[in-house]
Amino acid sequence: MKKVILILVYLCLSTIGYAQKEFNQWSIETSAGFNKAMSPLAPPYLTPTLNIGTIDVGARYMINEKFGLRGLLELGNFSSIKNLNPSFQTNYLHFGVMGVANLGQILNFQSFTNRIGLLGSLGIGVIGMKYVTTPLPFTKPEYSQTIKSGFTGMYKITEKLALTGRIDINFNGRQTYTFDGSRYNASEPTNFPEPPYVHATGIWWTGTLGLNFYLGSKEQHADWYIKPDPYLTKDELASQISSIKDMLKDSDGDGIPDYLDKEPNTPIDARVGTDGVTLDSDGDGLADHLDKCPFLPGPAATSGCPVEEIINKEDYLKKAIQDKYVNVYFSFDSSKPLAFSISSIQYVSNFLKRNPGIKLEVKGYADELGPENYNLKLSEKRAQAVHDLLIKSGIDAARLTFKGYGEDTSVDKNSENARQMARRTSFEIK
Structure with missing residues (x-):
């Protein structure tokens, strides 16, 4: 003993x-x-x-x-x-x-x-x-x-x-x-x-x-200690934003702050990269927002589509949206889209304007951190935020619906990068 x-x-x-x-x-x-x-x-x-x-x-x-x-x-x-x-x-x-x-x-x-x-x-x-x-x-x-x-x-x-x-x-x-x-x-x-x-x-x-x-001299004892969340809280984020307010101005509204934007006067409906430069995905010299076939090279005379076969833009963009290549992402515990995701909303808005007969559902998701009921409400807030931005861009509210689907359990909840991918809205064409 x-x-x-x-x-x-x-x-x-x-x-x-x-x-x-x-x-x-x-x-x-x-x-x-x-x-x-x-x-x-x-x-x-x-x-x-x-x-x-x-x-x-x-x-x-x-x-x-x-x-x-x-x-x-x-x-x-x-x-x-x-x-x-x-x-x-x-x-x-x-x-x-x-x-x-x-x-x-x-x-x-x-x-x-x-x-x-x-x-x-x-x-x-x-x-x-x-x-x-x-x-x-x-x-x-x-x-x-x-x-x-x-x-x-x-x-x-x-x-x-x-x-x-x-x-x-x-x-x-x-x-x-x-x-x-x-x-x-x-x-x-x-x-x-x-x-x-x-x-x-x-x-x-x-x-x-x-x-x-x-x-002990620390603020908390182990009985009550909670490891700090790696993501900023709303108050912390607001404090940091206020301190760099001037740096985050976005004059052309493309989602890229002026201090990072190499093209600070892009058109409102243009798709841009992380440096703020208008995208030309197929490299045919025609910007994506002007190109009817943005991922297939073609001359300006055919609006950027190949001469041999003009691809139906509606079908191509519908597939890109339906297959979830177009998503809007959010910070932890936030229903405000991240700046770089605004271009995805503009992309969907542009597609709907060119195809007035199509209706669309905005689908919200959250990661697995926190209570399940809270995450369901957060996912719905995210879906509604994107829904409201599409309406502000000129899309008829009758063509849009939104719904929160709660936690995305398909990703690894122990991975920070995977959880970021789960905090999103995607779109489904009806």
């Missing part, structure tokens, strides 16, 4: 050198409350269900946000139900070392609350019990190994203080006497010169209320 405890303490101390710097890792814990000795008890002894008789103090070290170690020292006493059976008193002192799992972090409680947490613990220890009122002829305290497991609910009051409620179940190994101290915890004869050496167990539980005091 001593070797096991020393190994656990060594592991705890050895991890300090590798501690993360983003959050505090140490806390001091203290609580008091109820206990109950379940078995063994010799007839006619009984213990009350809620016996006020335990107090503890401990220290906890979190290796990371999800796992840590706890040392706990608790003392108390077991006693009988008053006026119902003979009285007894057994005092105990218990020391335990436990592994701790932050179930609140593991189960993602932060998705719906930032004040309620839950810890699970499992470990070993040593308990010393002194039978104050025993009729048996011995005076020395008894020591047993223990296995302790339980759950701790937490409510964060401040970043340095949390209210706790803990329930633990304890198993004593090789307990020689019943909790009341009146009999041996075994079937062997009781007239030995020394108490019999037995392997019988004892079971008791505790329920306490207490406080966690978080130590």
